[in-house]
Amino acid sequence: MAKYNTEQRKKLLDYLISNADSCLSASQIAEALKNEDISVSAVYRNLSDLEKSGRIRKLSKSGSRESFYQYIDTDRCKDRLHLSCVECGKLFHLDNCISKKLLEEVSESDGFAINKSQSVLYGVCKNCKKSDEV
C-alpha cells in the first residue's frame, strides 16, 4: 500500500505535519482539504495507510465517536507520554524525565509495560485553565 506518491497523499500528510500539535478528525481534515480534490474515502484510506506505516497516530477521545489523527514527530514525541486537552484538543508531550521515571516505576511495581504511543492522559491544559477562570 501507498506505492505512488499522489497529490492527495502529499497534501494530506502536509496538512497533518503542519498541525502536528493537534489531533484532527477525518471530517476536519476532509473539510480543510475540500479544495484540494480529495474525497472522504481517500482521506480515510490515506489515514489508514499512514497509520499502518507508523507516520501518524490514531486516537480516540472519550465522549466522541470519531477517531482523531496526528502526525508523529519522532524528534518531539519519542518515548514521551501524551497529554490531550479536552477543552482545546491540543496534544502536549510529557517531559521526558517524568515519562521515563513513570514507566520504570509502573514496570517495577506492577509489571505493566506501558505502550507510550497508544496512551494518552486527558485533562485541561494551562491555557484552557486560565480561560475557565474568566
Added chain:
Amino acid sequence: MAKYNTEQRKKLLDYLISNADSCLSASQIAEALKNEDISVSAVYRNLSDLEKSGRIRKLSKSGSRESFYQYIDTDRCKDRLHLSCVECGKLFHLDNCISKKLLEEVSESDGFAINKSQSVLYGVCKNCKKSDEV
C-alpha cells in the same frame, strides 16, 4: 432519569459490578444478558444513565470503534490512574503513591490538570507478558 429500579437495570448493574476489573462493550453486555429480557436499546439507555450518574465509566480503546463500560469501584479506584491491558482487556489501577506523584509533577512542570477517571494508560500486563514469551 433512572427513577424506577427495573429488573433490567438491576441485572445490568449487577453484571458490571461482578466484572468490575474489565472494560465491557455494549455488545458484550447485551450478549451476556440476552436471557434476561433486556434489549440492546435498554442496554445503551441504562449504560448512558449510569454513566451520567457517575456509577460507571465509559472508555474508548484505540483500534476499536466501540465504547467500553466499567463499574467504578470507588474504594479501589479513587484518585488512581488506570492501566488497561490491550491483550486481555483487564483494567488495573496504578499504585496510589505513583499516581499522586505523577499528577503533581505534571501539574507543576506543564500546568496540566489530568482528569484521572478519563485517562487510561495502555500496555501489556504482567500475565499477558508471560504468555507472550511462551
Added chain:
DNA sequence: CTAGTTGCAAAGAGTTTGCATGGCG
C-alpha cells in the same frame, strides 16, 4: 393511575468497501 421504562424498528453518524475511472511511474 401515570410518568418512567421498555422493545422494536428506523434513523443517524462515522467509517469501510466494491467498482469503474483515472493517473503515477
Added chain:
DNA sequence: CGCCATGCAAACTCTTTGCAACTAG
C-alpha cells in the same frame, strides 16, 4: 501500459431515537 489510487455510492457497525405498549411505585 499496468497496477495503484481515486471518487462515488452503497454497505456496514455502533449508537441513538420515536413510538406504542408495559410496569414500578
